[in-house]
Amino acid sequence: MKFIPQNINHIKNLDKEEFEALFQFSQILNSSPGQDSLIEDAMDIVINIINAERGLFVKYNEEENNFSIISARKISNESITDLNQFSSGILQKVISEKRPLLYHDVMGDPNLSQFASVQIHSIKSVIGVPIIRDDKVWGVIIADSTKNRQEFTEENLIFLNFFSNLLSLALDRILKLEELERENRILINKLESVEEIPEMVGRSVVMKNLTQVIHKVAQTDATVLITGESGTGKEIAAKAIHQLSKRKDFPFLAQFCGSIPDSLLESELFGYKKGAFTGATADKQGLLEAADNGTFFLDEIADISTALQAKLLRVLENKEIIRLGDTKVKNVNVRIIAATNKDLSALVKEGKFREDLFYRLNVFPIVMPPLRERREDIPLLATHFIKKISGKNIPIEPAAIKKLENYYWPGNIRQLINVIQRAVILCDSQKITADHIILEGTQELMDFKGTLRDFEMMLLKKRLEEFNGNRTLTAKSLGVSVRWIQMKLKEMEQKADER
Structure with a gap:
């Protein structure tokens, strides 16, 4: 329907209730976040204004010439999920004529009474309007009744026609926004697959896959377990997850759990109450409490005692902590990321690590690749660390790069940093040569x-x-x-x- 003067004059025939309904719907158009909620609200308005017994909104698939329910309601606010309860013949008639249709006596019309659904449900009155988008019928609104509804009038038809125009404009806006959001998600996904993470240098396939995984898990609050050999950069990965998450504006705190007495580690993690032990002269906040709303990284989680494992399990399950010497429970909203260079599943079988804690930690596992599995990244890493250590772009000879690439790197990135640092110190010329690269065990x-x-x-x-x-x-x-x-x-x- 086009807004030509003749049609605009028809608006004068709308009553106050219908004008208010159009105004109400215009407000919905400006606030509706998505297609589904918009159409549900639209159906409520249609059924309420026309006093129909049933209302249906369908999407029309022109290629397959069929319909799919978007929203169907009864006047009793019950939903209808079976499209067969409505007349496909009447829907097709609205589609073919591409204009609003009104029938007061469907059963008395030989062209309509033949439809099975009309007979089964004893439909007497029907009003239907097409939803036009890009000069094509996008969908159809049908309202029907088993009674001779005097409310189904020409004025109602005018109301529904204007209503469908407004709905068409709204759908056009919403569908375009949804398409833009879909394209944006695709672009973000593509970007994540190639976007480098600071301090995680490398263009190898394993590093690209790792980068993509980190981007994805960072958008969630899932507990992460990072495994891998010593020196592979597990803490760097944990920091990256935090920096890419919604918690980035809150603290990132870390605690190394290896070779630390159990009592000291517990007091560091949970804090203590004044008088809890000798030397506890004042209350102290634990690191888990200090990291509230942020991220807490537990490095070498395999080394903690079974008693402390039970307390960490409570943090993961209930988000609760109790300070040493205290009885008061404190709630903490903290994301846990743990790391280890040991096989936790093997430790579980040996009875050295709690199985329930392992499963709580292993919600989203990330494996850090050893340097020997990403040798193609060594030239980039070497150049990166030379610049970082020396502050200069000192060139490195191909023979030196070859020497680095042929080494097996048991200490991984940490060992490479040490080797580069020694090379920078030994370098007394304008470039790093193979003689400056000193590797453990080679002599x-x-x-x-x-x-x-x-x-x-x-x-x-x-x-x-x-x-x-x-x-x-x-x-x-x-x-x-x-x-x-x-x-x-x-x-x-x-x-x-x-x-």
């Missing part, structure tokens, strides 16, 4: 005078020491199977017995 291998078998055994022992006896990590660093490691260790035992 010992160069001076080795034994047999190939002896060399093999020496290298195996050295790697086992570097990985704290972990056969899986040792096998991975050597590029062999765990079975090979077990076989060689058995050979070493047999050789020792022979002696």
Whole structure:
């Protein structure tokens, strides 16, 4: 319907209630956040003004020539989910004529009474209007009754026609906004897959995947468990999750849990009440409490005692803490991120780590890749750390890069930083050469005078020491199977017995 003077004059025929309904609907248009809520509110207005017994709003699929329910209501405020309860024939008639239709005696009209749904539900009065968008029928509003409704008048038809025009304009605005939001989500998703995280340098496939995962989990409040070898940057990943989250304006606090007496660690985490122990001369707030609304990072979580594990479980389950020496429960809104270089699932099987706590921590696991699995990032990392340590862009020779790439890096990024720092100190020229790159264990291998078998055994022992006896990590660093490691260790035992 176009707003030509003749149609505008028809507005004079609307009563006060209908004018108020149009005004009410115009307010809804300016406040409705989405398509679904808009249409639900629209149906309420239609049923209320026309005093219909039922109301239906359907979307029309032109390609398949069918309808799908968006909203269907009874006057009793009950929802209708079965489209077959309405006449598809009448819907098609509105579509084909592409204009508002009004029928006072459907059962007496041979062109309409033939429709099965009309007969089944004894429909007598129907009023229907198309929703036009881009000169096409986007949907249809139908209101019907089993009585001869005198309210279904020409004036009501004018009201619904203006109503459908307003609804069409609203749908156009909302659908465009929803499309923009969809495109925005797609762009954000693409950006997350390539956008680098500060301090997490690298363009390898594993680093791109890690970056995308961090971006995604940062948007949630899920508890994260970061695993990986020492020196892979677990705390950097935890900080990145915090900085990309909604908690970024609140504290990020961290606590290293390894090699700390249990009582000291507990007092640091939970705080204490004055007089709780000798030396507790005043109340002290714990780190978990201080991190309220922010993020708390527990590094080397595998090293805490079983007693402390039970208290951490309470924090994760109930968001509650109790200071040492106190009985008062305090609520804390803190996101927990934990990290370890140990296999927590294996510790659970050994009875050294609580199973319930493990599952609470392992809501969203992240595995930090070792440096040997991202060797293509080494040139970028080397350049980055040279600039960070020296404050200058000191070039590094290809031979030096090759030397770095060929090393197995048991200490990962932390070890690389130490090697670069030594190289910067030793560099007395305008560039870093291979001679400036000093790698642990390489001189010992160069001076080795034994047999190939002896060399093999020496290298195996050295790697086992570097990985704290972990056969899986040792096998991975050597590029062999765990079975090979077990076989060689058995050979070493047999050789020792022979002696």
